[in-house]
Amino acid sequence: MQPHTEAKHAILKSYLGAWFPILSRAKTKRILYIDAFAGPGRYKGDEQGSPIIALEVARDHILNLPCEIVFWFIESRSDRYDNLVSEIGQIQHTLPKNLKILHECCEFDESVTRALDGIENSEKALAPALVFIDPFGFSDTPMSTIQRIMSNKKSEVLITFMTRDIDRFKSRPELASTFDRLFGTDEWSKAFDMHNQSGRIDFLRELYRTQLEKVAGVKYARAFDMLDQNDSPIYSLFHGTNSVKGLLEMKTAFWKIDETGSYRFSDRTIKGQSRLFGSDLAPLKTVLTTQLNNGMHLIDELDRFVVVETPYLPKHLNCVLRELEGSNPPGIKVECTGSRRRHCYPRQKASGLKTRIQFI
């Protein structure tokens, strides 16, 4: 298993640890986790594959997960599928009764389309689902299917978007319709006019992100880039959600892997050949003090602004506020409806207090 695959699994594990309790405690009876390109369940070096990681996260969660969690594993290659079934068999007896497992040796698009058609025909709705779409290539993940998955506003997607291969194969005429379906538009062909590879990859990644928003109806789409030994992009891991809480948890998972906040992991970094500087909070300070210098802001609203509009997290906001409060003269004015300690900014949800901040 390559280091960037480990990084991908660490992100998945971290996010599922948050997603299962968030959704299972909402008023839903059943949630669905679909690993749509499931793989064999175990790698040659004995590392766990994504289906086993997901089952173990749900099984070992310290909180009680009250609803039914349905795991649906899809794998098209029969030898890998057989191995997966055998791996599942080895842990099945350890799983609580509310975890249900379905598995199918099938193609993702065919299988999910059939299921969605069935749900639609019976006038039912898809349960809130997290769909992990982790192909080797790009030919079986049409935007129209992602749009149907996201028609349940509580559903989410985690997609491996193969930037390098898409760039490499884009000029093959026989793949034009595949790319049209992948992006849900033919605008990807504008990449032909770009001579610089990193510019093309940025363009393709950004086009995919905007299509997730425009066509699939995703409110918040963020990507984390995986790079090879030469620091060249291999793929981007896209997360799509309509929930600010989901976005916050995924960004938290991304920051655990890349403490610089660049949202990237390089196989080169692992060898200590590349950069690791820690996070630079100066851009956040600039955004806050220049864009929000218009009166008092509730701290909870600042949290939301930071999560939705910047790459940072609320913990970074706290750091910037502490620095500004401690400077001479102070760079912020703080009002709170109860007593608070200096350098602490109580959130209403946690404390019942209203804390307002003014950037001076």
Ligand SMILES: C[S@@+](CC[C@H](N)C(=O)[O-])C[C@H]1O[C@@H](n2cnc3c(N)ncnc32)[C@H](O)[C@@H]1O
């Ligand atoms: C990148 S691997 C998945 C790895 C796995 N998600 C993990 O992290 O352990 C992609 C898998 O998808 C399978 N596959 C390829 N095309 C597929 C399709 N159209 N539908 C379902 N599975 C497919 C491949 O055989 C392969 O095992």
